[in-house]
Amino acid sequence: MTDAEWAAIRPLLPVPAWLQGRGGQSEGYCHRQLLDAIRYLVAGGISWRALPADFPAWGRVYAFFRRWREHGLIT
Numbered sequence: 669m670t671d672a673e674w675a676a677i678r679p680l681l682p683v684p685a686w687l688q689g690r691g692g693q694s695e696g697y698c699h700r701q702l703l704d705a706i707r708y709l710v711a712g713g714i715s716w717r718a719l720p721a722d723f724p725a726w727g728r729v730y731a732f733f734r735r736w737r738e739h740g741l742i743t
Contacts, residue, residue: 669703680741697724697732704731706742717724 669677681699705723709716719726736742 669700669707674700677737681736682739682741699732702729702732706733 669720701724705719706729707721708714709729716726716730719735723729733742734740
């Protein structure tokens with residue numbers, strides 16, 4: 669993902685609760701890494717469990733994908 673693409677997408681993502689002072693833990697992964705992993709899956713047509721080790725664990729990537737899909741950010 670280019671810096672220009674990231675600059676356009678970043679404001680659309682929800683702000684984590686812990687950054688808004690509503691409690692909770694930090695997420696531990698950069699949203700940009702998670703989006704890169706999702707884009708890799710879509711482009712390669714691979715399964716979630718086949719995600720390379722260069723990306724966050726597939727379960728975490730899927731959890732964010734599911735959350736963003738439920739909020740209408742990903743269709």
